[in-house]
Amino acid sequence: MRIPLKTLINVGLLLLVIALLLTINFMASSYIQRVIISLGINIILVVSLNLSNGFTGVFSLGHVGFMAIGAYTAAILTLPLSLKAVNLPDLPTWLAGVEMSFLPATLIGGVLAALIALLIGLSLMRLSGNYVAVATMGFLVIVYAVLVNWDSMTRGARTFSGVPPYTTFWWVWGWAALTVYVVWRLARSSYGRKMMAIRDNEIAAQALGINVMRTRLLAFCVSAFFTAVAGALWAHFITAFSPKEFYFTQTFSIITMLVVGGMGSVSGSVLGTAAITVLSELLRNAERGINLGFIQIPPVYGASQILMAIIFILVIIYWPKGLLGGREIDFSRLFIRPQRQKKSEE
Amino acid sequence: MLTLKDVYVFYGHVQALKGISLEVQEGELVALLGANGAGKSTTLMTISGILRPRSGSIIYKEHDLTKTSPEDIVQLGIIQCPEGRRVFGGLTVLENLWMGAVTRKDKAVIQEDLEWVFSLFPILRQRARQTAGTLSGGEQQMLAIGRALMARPQLLMLDEPSLGLAPLIVESIFNVIRELHSQGVTILLVEQNARKALQVADRAYVLETGQIKLSDNADKLRTNPEVQRLYLGGPSS
Amino acid sequence: MTGFTNLIQQLINAFSIGSLYALMAIGLAMVFGILRLINFAHGDLIMVGSYTALLVQVAGMPFWVAALAGITASALAGLIMERVAYRPIRGAPEVAMLLTSFAVTIFLENTAILIFSPISRAFPAPSILTAALKYGTLRISSLDLIAIGVAIILLVLLTLFVTRTKVGISMRAASEDLLAARLMGINVNKVIASAFLIGSMLAGVVGMLWSARVGKVDPLMGFYPVLKAFVATVIGGMGNLPGAVLGAYVLGFLEILLQGLLPATLTPFRDAFVFLALIILLLFRPNGILGPTAREKI
Numbered sequence: 001m002r003i004p005l006k007t008l009i010n011v012g013l014l015l016l017v018i019a020l021l022l023t024i025n026f027m028a029s030s031y032i033q034r035v036i037i038s039l040g041i042n043i044i045l046v047v048s049l050n051l052s053n054g055f056t057g058v059f060s061l062g063h064v065g066f067m068a069i070g071a072y073t074a075a076i077l078t079l080p081l082s083l084k085a086v087n088l089p090d091l092p093t094w095l096a097g098v099e100m101s102f103l104p105a106t107l108i109g110g111v112l113a114a115l116i117a118l119l120i121g122l123s124l125m126r127l128s129g130n131y132v133a134v135a136t137m138g139f140l141v142i143v144y145a146v147l148v149n150w151d152s153m154t155r156g157a158r159t160f161s162g163v164p165p166y167t168t169f170w171w172v173w174g175w176a177a178l179t180v181y182v183v184w185r186l187a188r189s190s191y192g193r194k195m196m197a198i199r200d201n202e203i204a205a206q207a208l209g210i211n212v213m214r215t216r217l218l219a220f221c222v223s224a225f226f227t228a229v230a231g232a233l234w235a236h237f238i239t240a241f242s243p244k245e246f247y248f249t250q251t252f253s254i255i256t257m258l259v260v261g262g263m264g265s266v267s268g269s270v271l272g273t274a275a276i277t278v279l280s281e282l283l284r285n286a287e288r289g290i291n292l293g294f295i296q297i298p299p300v301y302g303a304s305q306i307l308m309a310i311i312f313i314l315v316i317i318y319w320p321k322g323l324l325g326g327r328e329i330d331f332s333r334l335f336i337r338p339q340r341q342k343k344s345e346e
Numbered sequence: 347m348l349t350l351k352d353v354y355v356f357y358g359h360v361q362a363l364k365g366i367s368l369e370v371q372e373g374e375l376v377a378l379l380g381a382n383g384a385g386k387s388t389t390l391m392t393i394s395g396i397l398r399p400r401s402g403s404i405i406y407k408e409h410d411l412t413k414t415s416p417e418d419i420v421q422l423g424i425i426q427c428p429e430g431r432r433v434f435g436g437l438t439v440l441e442n443l444w445m446g447a448v449t450r451k452d453k454a455v456i457q458e459d460l461e462w463v464f465s466l467f468p469i470l471r472q473r474a475r476q477t478a479g480t481l482s483g484g485e486q487q488m489l490a491i492g493r494a495l496m497a498r499p500q501l502l503m504l505d506e507p508s509l510g511l512a513p514l515i516v517e518s519i520f521n522v523i524r525e526l527h528s529q530g531v532t533i534l535l536v537e538q539n540a541r542k543a544l545q546v547a548d549r550a551y552v553l554e555t556g557q558i559k560l561s562d563n564a565d566k567l568r569t570n571p572e573v574q575r576l577y578l579g580g581p582s583s
Numbered sequence: 584m585t586g587f588t589n590l591i592q593q594l595i596n597a598f599s600i601g602s603l604y605a606l607m608a609i610g611l612a613m614v615f616g617i618l619r620l621i622n623f624a625h626g627d628l629i630m631v632g633s634y635t636a637l638l639v640q641v642a643g644m645p646f647w648v649a650a651l652a653g654i655t656a657s658a659l660a661g662l663i664m665e666r667v668a669y670r671p672i673r674g675a676p677e678v679a680m681l682l683t684s685f686a687v688t689i690f691l692e693n694t695a696i697l698i699f700s701p702i703s704r705a706f707p708a709p710s711i712l713t714a715a716l717k718y719g720t721l722r723i724s725s726l727d728l729i730a731i732g733v734a735i736i737l738l739v740l741l742t743l744f745v746t747r748t749k750v751g752i753s754m755r756a757a758s759e760d761l762l763a764a765r766l767m768g769i770n771v772n773k774v775i776a777s778a779f780l781i782g783s784m785l786a787g788v789v790g791m792l793w794s795a796r797v798g799k800v801d802p803l804m805g806f807y808p809v810l811k812a813f814v815a816t817v818i819g820g821m822g823n824l825p826g827a828v829l830g831a832y833v834l835g836f837l838e839i840l841l842q843g844l845l846p847a848t849l850t851p852f853r854d855a856f857v858f859l860a861l862i863i864l865l866l867f868r869p870n871g872i873l874g875p876t877a878r879e880k881i
Contacts, residue, residue, distance in 0.1 A: 053678075059678050059681075123865075124862075126866075126869060127865060130619075130681070131817065131870075133621075133678070134813065135862050138814075138858035138859070138861055138862055141854060141858050142855040142858050144855075146852070146855065149852055248806075252686070255682055255685070256686075303693075303697070305693040306689075308689070309687070309689040309690035310686075312683070312686040313683055313686045316675070316679050316683050316686075317671045317672055320672075320676075396762070396766070417765075417769070419768075420766070420767065420768025425766075428762070432762065432763040432766075434755070434756045434760060434763065434764075435759055436755060436759050437756060437759065441755075441756075444749075445752065445753070445767050445769070446767060448749060448753060448769055449767070493767070497767065
């Protein structure tokens with residue numbers, strides 16, 4: 001089977017990047033290692049959001065709710081029995097005696113989120129553009145309210161701590177690779193074509209016999225699953241969290257990464273995420289004040305958020321399709337000159 | 347009065363107008379014919395300043411329209427009655443007509459013009475306080491034309507006034523168009539219904555995929571075998 | 584007759600809250616009608632106005648001066664917002680505009696946190712606003728009455744504006760069909776700016792009343808009001824001015840109703856229930872109560 005040169009180059013460069021990532025990870029400081037793990041989790045979040053927002057046009061502003069569901073579910077399940085007795089004394093008995101390992105807990109979190117997505121998806125899928133956004137926002141508000149008030153399960157607004165630090169480089173990037181692969185394949189499959197047809201022109205898609213509801217629902221549920229997995233990974237990375245982490249600030253971060261990378265482009269999402277993650281790390285460090293020897297820039301807490309917002313606005317104005325213009329990245333373009341097409345007679 | 351020269355208009359990468367040239371003299375009724383997608387509406391939108399040509403010139407009484415804002419183009423007296431009526435559905439008939447005159451300052455004369463529009467379209471006077479959305483297709487077309495007239499057009503551009511209307515209504519609308527023409531209003535009429543258009547026009551252009559293919563006096567075009575075959579449904583009157 | 588007095592008090596409460604939501608919702612609906620933009624940053628206009636009023640009072644000025652300053656500040660902020668963030672993206676897909684308004688919100692809120700710290704500050708209000716009137720067992724806060732009164736006056740003025748003035752009718756025309764409005768020679772920039780101006784001034788008024796009501800200001804104070812106002816416009820049918828007002832009062836009543844009906848253990852979930860009600864409503868009326876019921880014609 002002859003493999004086109006283009007594919008060879010792209011795959012080759014991809015392997016190179018992966019090798020690079022591995023090397024950096026095992027040679028770098030623990031701080032850099034933590035950034036790389038954050039990056040992996042963010043990639044899962046953004047790519048799965050892209051599945052819903054970018055590919056089907058179902059604009060979900062409430063996805064962080066699924067992240068929360070994944071995080072709390074997995075954390076409750078993996079919390080050691082001794083800590084459960086102390087931190088969650090009012091847990092229902094059937095849960096109080098459970099202590100699972102990482103993978104099953106994560107999977108349960110993911111499946112639970114997907115089921116909830118199915119439920120609310122059935123009601124939301126008929127809505128259009130703005131209304132879906134509102135309704136999914138409503139979902140997030142509801143999840144937040146439940147988390148803050150269901151003391152016996154979640155410790156309410158108090159910090160949920162003591163989560164075993166199971167998340168490692170391999171877990172995160174394993175899941176990330178799976179997510180990217182699944183979304184990539186979906187986008188390229190006939191399902192993917194259906195999704196994009198719906199996104200571009202819903203009525204025409206219906207006329208072509210595409211079952212809009214089912215296609216959207218599938219994308220929404222798959223997307224919720226992976227977002228929840230990311231939540232579980234994050235919970236076991238940061239080991240202590242509260243409902244505040246799963247609200248609109250987090251939502252905006254993810255959406256910024258999505259927009260910068262370009263909706264509808266899987267590789268764009270990865271790049272956009274990488275760019276923003278690195279940038280926000282740099283800015284967060286700068287927030288503590290910079291000592292350049294002769295100049296001292298004082299701490300400006302919150303500056304990173306402000307700058308993110310400005311970047312976001314600039315990107316939307318000047319590169320509305322994202323930095324890649326909504327297309328997938330194609331390294332081979334650096335090496336092969338694209339064939340010039342004959343211009344039709346003027 | 348109005349001269350277009352070598353106008354090229356693009357929608358992104360798609361070329362809509364490929365170097366068209368046409369002109370309208372004062373007092374004339376010029377028809378712009380062509381099939382769907384030929385570029386007729388694009389032409390009107392470009393004259394109105396909503397679209398901008400990539401190259402070419404549009405001169406109206408020594409004003410360069412390609413450098414004029416749509417609001418100012420309206421001030422110059424070039425008024426378009428767009429395709430599909432586009433009346434303000436939630437506003438009353440009266441409010442729609444006021445909107446036509448929204449840029450004018452001469453209050454007393456506006457009232458006279460309102461009377462003039464009602465005399466041309468008596469049904470509008472009956473429905474003056476009704477919401478425009480409740481009017482029939484034909485009535486909405488009359489309202490759209492009336493609204494355009496309220497702006498005291500020097501050059502009135504009509505985009506497919508007959509579209510989707512019953513033949514009887516089309517007849518009455520074209521009577522009004524004929525009446526306006528005889529009152530001296532300069533008209534640029536875009537139409538798919540070539541037969542009716544050529545009945546009222548002085549001259550006509552035929553547009554085909556963004557280019558002017560034919561240009562002549564209306565009576566010559568009526569008897570032109572090509573035109574008959576393509577637009578008039580075969581040789582006849 | 585405490586049951587009856589309680590009912591009256593709750594009714595006034597509901598009207599009062601509904602009035603504040605209504606003034607907010609109209610601003611949102613006006614802008615949405617013309618631009619199809621959901622301006623989340625509308626909530627922060629409340630914050631901008633309130634902090635301005637606070638600073639002016641701290642500087643020693645009487646309340647009414649501070650209130651005027653606050654309303655002016657809100658109006659200016661709204662106009663700047665439109666010019667800098669929203670005009671460049673006119674014509675962009677709806678979600679892009681929605682997200683941009685999110686970005687503006689984050690920008691404003693974090694800037695406020697930076698300048699004023701996230702801790703809330705007390706908002707001094709004159710006794711006329713904070714007084715409570717007593718009729719037997721009935722206790723009515725004068726603020727509620729003033730809020731209702733102000734809202735009614737402003738709503739009447741606004742109705743006159745959109746039905747009798749050139750600019751007002753142009754605004755309605757522009758929200759029906761922007762292209763047709765342009766073809767009539769209507770200066771769309773001016774119309775949009777007017778919509779933002781009026782909406783922002785209303786937000787400023789809400790800011791003064793809201794701050795007096797809760798007695799304090801903080802950088803995130805605009806978040807919940809705009810969310811509620813937004814829910815109100817959706818309930819009523821987006822872009823529809825009477826709908827926005829109706830939705831706002833429905834929301835106000837719904838909130839008070841839930842507050843009264845929910846058992847004590849569930850009251851913290853009240854906001855969640857409101858959203859739940861919204862989602863259920865959207866199931867049956869995807870376009871809101873007063874929105875078009877007809878599905879999009881092919």
